[in-house]
Amino acid sequence: xxxxxxxxxxEASALWRAGADAQRREVIVSIGDASLTISDLQxxxxxxxxxxxxxxxxxxxxxxxxxxxxxxxxxxxxxxxEAQMIDAIEQLRTAIRRRRPRPGRLRLVTLVTSSLCxxxxxxxxxxxxxxxxxxxxxPDVKRQEIGLALLGQLERLTGKPCTDILASPALGRLTExxxxxxxxxxxxxxxxxLALPGGSILLNRAVIEDYEEPDVAAGYVIAQxxxxxxxxxxxxxxxxxxxxxxxxxxxxxxxxxxxxxxxAEEMVLLPxxxxxxxTLLTAFSDKDVKSSPYAYALDASGETTLQLIExxxxxxxxxxxxxxxDWVALQGICRG
Numbered sequence: 001x002x003x004x005x006x007x008x009x010x011e012a013s014a015l016w017r018a019g020a021d022a023q024r025r026e027v028i029v030s031i032g033d034a035s036l037t038i039s040d041l042q043x044x045x046x047x048x049x050x051x052x053x054x055x056x057x058x059x060x061x062x063x064x065x066x067x068x069x070x071x072x073x074x075x076x077x078x079x080x081x082e083a084q085m086i087d088a089i090e091q092l093r094t095a096i097r098r099r100r101p102r103p104g105r106l107r108l109v110t111l112v113t114s115s116l117c118x119x120x121x122x123x124x125x126x127x128x129x130x131x132x133x134x135x136x137x138x139p140d141v142k143r144q145e146i147g148l149a150l151l152g153q154l155e156r157l158t159g160k161p162c163t164d165i166l167a168s169p170a171l172g173r174l175t176e177x178x179x180x181x182x183x184x185x186x187x188x189x190x191x192x193x194l195a196l197p198g199g200s201i202l203l204n205r206a207v208i209e210d211y212e213e214p215d216v217a218a219g220y221v222i223a224q225x226x227x228x229x230x231x232x233x234x235x236x237x238x239x240x241x242x243x244x245x246x247x248x249x250x251x252x253x254x255x256x257x258x259x260x261x262x263x264a265e266e267m268v269l270l271p272x273x274x275x276x277x278x279t280l281l282t283a284f285s286d287k288d289v290k291s292s293p294y295a296y297a298l299d300a301s302g303e304t305t306l307q308l309i310e311x312x313x314x315x316x317x318x319x320x321x322x323x324x325x326d327w328v329a330l331q332g333i334c335r336g
Contacts, residue, residue, distance in 0.1 A: 012078060012085035014038075016046065020073040029076065031088060032182075034096075034144050038076065045160050049076075050148050052096050052141045054089070062086070096141065115251055127243050134246045135235045140198070142253060143234055146260075147198035151184070153257070153264035154202070158189035162205060167333035170326035174214070177321060178221050178287060185333050189268055193224040197234040201225070205334040211297060214321040214330070219284070219294020223275060226283045231273050237263050277307040285313040289321060 016027040028039045036049040053069040062080035162185040175183045181199030194202040201224050207217050238246045245259050284291040292312040295305035302309050
């Protein structure tokens with residue numbers, strides 16, 4: 001969102017309570033891609049809250065108290081001294097509310113009637129028909145919420161996302177350079193890259209640390225972006241989880257933690273879908289990135305990726321993927 005760009009990487013101190021019986025502790029709050037990140041004083045993430053599901057306990061009062069929708073026992077208290085952060089959160093919540101559809105009574109009745117018809121006829125529909133309908137009506141904000149929830153489940157396998165005071169800005173510039181929604185570097189658990197619903201892409205730290213030039217990491221991201229166009233991560237998830245997951249998401253707008261945990265454990269084991277070399281070359285050309293470094297990373301001999309090498313759209317990149325300083329900084333993102 002345009003509103004988010006204005007407040008990207010704003011940080012403030014706050015008090016956070018994980019639950020009704022927990023002690024409040026001092027934390028650092030930062031605004032990221034459609035979410036609030038709550039970290040301890042050593043910059044270790046403690047929680048991620050979706051801005052779309054953020055509620056305020058005391059509107060108009062200071063200090064401001066926020067909580068995630070559905071869990072009022074977990075609270076975040078931001079003092080009046082952090083007025084910029086409070087104002088930023090309120091403006092972003094307002095922007096998100098304005099983007100949400102506001103159906104009138106007729107549209108609401110139509111939606112309810114449609115949902116009831118789907119429920120009544122589901123046993124006669126082909127599973128693919130219900131799946132296609134569900135994927136079509138899920139809004140982008142809900143896809144991002146599902147992606148964040150999956151990221152939380154994946155942390156048991158990948159560890160916390162890597163962050164570093166010097167490397168995070170470099171990762172942001174790589175994200176912008178490749179026109180990605182969000183790039184998240186993890187310590188392990190992912191073969192190389194993994195796409196989440198909502199547009200976020202996970203990168204194994206090896207994709208960044210094991211190569212001398214950023215073109216390789218950029219190549220992995222571009223290949224994942226191409227794959228994401230062909231294989232919608234949300235559709236892939238619902239196909240694997242079955243009819244129950246599609247029906248639950250369609251009727252309630254939610255997926256249970258058990259379903260998300262099941263998919264998180266399965267998705268990290270799935271192989272990539274083979275991509276057409278011509279499609280990949282077009283994507284590399286559109287992003288002004290060389291394809292041969294990525295091709296050699298896949299196959300050092302070049303035998304199985306010969307087309308990506310011989311038809312590389314650039315002998316030298318027309319513009320660098322990252323500056324040398326940013327690349328060196330980014331390679332240290334998981335060393336903290």
